[in-house]
Amino acid sequence: MTETTPAAIKLRDVIRAGRQVENHSPWARAVINHEDWRQAAASLSDGQWTLLGLWAERDQVHMAIIDGGDLGLLSLPCEDKRFPSVGQLHPPAMRLERAIRDLWGLEPEGLADTRPWLDHGKWPPATFNDVAHEAPPLAARDYAFLTAEGESLHQIPVGPVHAGIIEPGHFRFTANGEAVVRLEVRLGYVHKGIERLMQGASIERAAMLAGRVSGDSTLAYALAFAHAIEAAHRIDVPPRAVWLRALMSELERLANHFGDIGAVCNDAAFAMMHAQCGHLREQVLRVADRCFGHRLMMDRVVPGGVERDLQRDSEQEVHSLLVQIRKRFPELVELYDNTASLQDRTVGTGIVSSALARQYGCGGYVGRASGRAFDARRTPGYPPYDRLQFEVPVREDGDVDARLWIRIHEVEQSVALIDQIIRQLPRGSIRDPAQTVRTSQAHEGVALVEGFRGDVLVWVRIGADGNIERCHLRDPSWFQWPLLEAAIEGNIVADFPLCNKSFNCSYSGHDL
């Protein structure tokens, strides 16, 4: 770091100075040179900009950035299959760059951590984008976990198969008695090669794949993918579809938050909250099923609109659900608030500092519980939220308790939002008749959508044949998993499930 603070560089100036890519919307994408790429990494490291995503294709790397209210993409052609590492200056980019090297064989020059990330040395050779895996980098058991030095330290390996009904991942604890000295997470176990499957796929098939990146956020992914396609092809979505999408989004948020609130309390051995919240979650899923014909609403949002309209009389169903939640949920909140034995476990446990949340651009309840008031429904924002009244709850404490309270407040906000949506739901068609735009050029689109867990980024390039040429989907968990490692430090091993559940990061969304 230099002694003098460099003058803030504006993202829009960098984009203007670069070569702007045509047919990219709604934000600009510019191809820049090495010098500007390094400067961008410095601006991220200084905290002037926030990293939204970093991904690659055969011969270039892209990063999505937010600078205040401005969003944009910077691209760097990689001659000799190399690019200057962003992670060497800005740690949140490190795992993204390790993934880029695994998947595309591009070398992030200067990246300190050279261990593979998604590649466990098990993929058949030369399958991903013709990147040759001549010698598998490392066998699973040879993966070198980061070390901790000191007296009486011991390691606890956990996973990938866990005790509960959860996704696979490996946690390596280094502990001194009960206290965690270091936690390192190893992921990639559920890497399915979704982005490779998308290449060359029709938009319909790609939309289904997007809806299966992380099942709990199927709606957020389907919506982000649809937004990106609609931006690329400049498709207007009928108003009724826009509002139905918001209804589905808020139902998804409600179901997940109920599940999480119950599960966090359950990990503190308070089963009654779990039972009650589990019942509320079930009611939400049943209403979703009756309204849209699928409990998780998979494949219901499609590019151009929604797949089906509300079933008859289901507005009344939604209304009854809201009545039930408004009657029962306050009692549960009171129960949480007044149970000292429960608060004893959650208050002060697993603290994430606001500085880390800001540095990592950490979204969702993890970011908002640590003072980062970011919500993609506000910035960049998308309809119909510009016509709806809602608050974005924020807290500063950053502990398990704060992450629980953010969820509680978001449940209240979602209930209020659904109420407004049902009252204002416009009539009309729900889907633009399929417009397969065939041009001689590729079109690119990008979107940021607020899922229950945080902001989901989707970038897509549609080829001249109307099929997907390249699609990247970035889960909010990329910027949350590293903070879990920070949150657990100094806590006891027995509080890890509680911390982990309060984050509820996606494995599948991260591993792709």
Place this chain on the structure above:
Amino acid sequence: MRRMLFKSLVHGPLTEAAPKADDAALAELAAQVDRTARLRLGRTLSIREVDAGSCNGCELEIHALNNIVYDLERFGLRFVASPRHADVLLVTGPVTTNMREALERTYQATPAPKWVVAVGDCARDGGIFAGSYACVGGVSAVLPVDLHIRGCPPSPITLLQGLLALLETVERSVK
């Protein structure tokens, strides 16, 4: 809290009546019953869930089986924390190449007699992920599968029907 507990005493349980066992699942299982093995198990089955690459949609619905509406344990079916305690492996996902070894080792750690139930469309044959360099493509490519439960994801009722079919087959073979 006392008020809520009292209320639930008065109102009775929220748990719903059980669905009928799935006929297709019964048929699939009928051929695979080993009488002596079932004798040892009585009418309970312990289940170990293994996510072998699922999108986590199936996990959400399997979780729902434990909620008070479906209350899986009343049928003698319960989820256990270790494969060493399990009779049944409930496997989801297209089996990613990165999870294959962990799945095989979990199977090896499960004492015989044991059954494998593959849950979800991608656990059947890879589903939408079939053909990927990173997926083996279906649980049966790695382990002997006794029962497939279809759906993307299967609803809790569908899961319950499949598991009850498994249990009924066990009981019938014992009589």
